[in-house]
Amino acid sequence: MKRAAAALAWLAAVILFASPALAQGGFAGWAAVIISGDDLAAHVDAPTETFDNARRDVARALIARGFSPANISQYSVEPDQHPDTRPAAATLSAIGAGLRRLAAQAPDGCLVYLTSHGSPDGAVLGDRLVAPHTLARLIGGACGSRPTVAVISACFSGVFVPALRGPNRLVLTAARRDRSSFGCGESDRYPFFDGCVLESLPASADFVVLATRTRACVARREREEGMSPPSEPQTSVGAQFHSPRFAAAG
Numbered sequence: 641m642k643r644a645a646a647a648l649a650w651l652a653a654v655i656l657f658a659s660p661a662l663a664q665g666g667f668a669g670w671a672a673v674i675i676s677g678d679d680l681a682a683h684v685d686a687p688t689e690t691f692d693n694a695r696r697d698v699a700r701a702l703i704a705r706g707f708s709p710a711n712i713s714q715y716s717v718e719p720d721q722h723p724d725t726r727p728a729a730a731t732l733s734a735i736g737a738g739l740r741r742l743a744a745q746a747p748d749g750c751l752v753y754l755t756s757h758g759s760p761d762g763a764v765l766g767d768r769l770v771a772p773h774t775l776a777r778l779i780g781g782a783c784g785s786r787p788t789v790a791v792i793s794a795c796f797s798g799v800f801v802p803a804l805r806g807p808n809r810l811v812l813t814a815a816r817r818d819r820s821s822f823g824c825g826e827s828d829r830y831p832f833f834d835g836c837v838l839e840s841l842p843a844s845a846d847f848v849v850l851a852t853r854t855r856a857c858v859a860r861r862e863r864e865e866g867m868s869p870p871s872e873p874q875t876s877v878g879a880q881f882h883s884p885r886f887a888a889a890g
Contacts, residue, residue, distance in 0.1 A: 666884020667706040669748030671783075673739050674699045675715045675730050676722075677756025677765040677794075681826035688826050692716050694755045694793070694834035696724060701841050702751075706887030711746040713738040717766045730765055732778065739782040749884075750783035751791070755834050757824060758794025760817065772803035779804065787881055789847050793833045795820040798874040807878040812851045814858070815871040821858075822867050832861055833873060846883035851875045 676691035699714055715730035715738070716722045728734035743750060752775075757764040762771040779790060788809045792800045798817035805811050814821040814833035823832035830838065836857035837850070844850035855873045862870050 667702075667749070667886070668708045668711075669746050670707060670711060670751060671739060671742035671746040671749070672699075672702065672707055672712045672751040672753070673715065673735055673742065674702075674712065674751075674753045675735060675755070675765070676725075677717065677730060677754055677763055677770075679716075679718050680757075681828075682757065682824040686826045688824070688828070690824055690828045690831060691755045692718070692722055694830045694838075695753075696722070697830070697838055698753060698755075698834065699724075701838055704887075705841060705889065706884075707751075708746070711742050713742060732765065732768075732770065732774070736778045736782065739778065743782045743786075747786065749787040749789070750779065751789045752779055753791040753793075755793040755831060758792075758796045758799075758815075758821075760796045760799055762799065763792060763794045763797065772800040775800065776803040787883070789883070791837070793821070793831055793837075795824075795871075797821070798872075801874050801876050805876040805878065807880040809876070809878045810847050810851065810881050810883065811874075811876040812847075812854065813874045816874060819869060819871045821871040821873075822862065822865075832867075833858055833871070836861065841886075842889040844886065846885050848877060848883055851877075 674695050676695040679687055681688040695714055699712055703709055714725045715735055716725040717730045719725045719729050762769045785808050790804045791812045793814040797813035797815050801811050821833055836854045840850055840853035840857050844853055858873050
């Protein structure tokens, strides 16, 4: 009996340490693209690092919670100023090609995270506006039926929920489809929403918990700073979506 128990314990240890996905919290086999879609501040024609700050630091935070650096690509509209996003600028064709490549090598799941300005018709990506159905086609073509998380941090980003929702997906947006979000000015370090993702991630067990904590954080910060009307971030969790647990925060 003792011999059988020891054999089972040995087998469990072999499986755990032979599997990067299990050892790192379940996201080592996920593909991720993280995108900064603009480099101008809201309402003024002045440069801002707000979105690239969020892009860079969200990527770092996800790696700390179990994502593999080899399976993450970052995109900026100013790749020459941000070496971690070279060589491709943030265009739909480059992002689509990158996501397909990563999804082929990391088949367990997909994450698409876009931080930018937005409008009731979509989100800014450089000199164009990306419509919800366009992003939905890009994600569906690369990720199919695997578990997928789509995070859209932009004003009016709730407009993306109907196009992106699905049984295998979690969709999290920074605002309702008819509301602005906050923190996109020239001197802001992060948009409110991205800052709350970064604040909430270390204490979140998985993406479902992260979505809940992020929404509560945004509501609290908007109350504290007197922002009105509230942005009301939106969440859609598909019936078949399952999030692995994040690796323990280091």
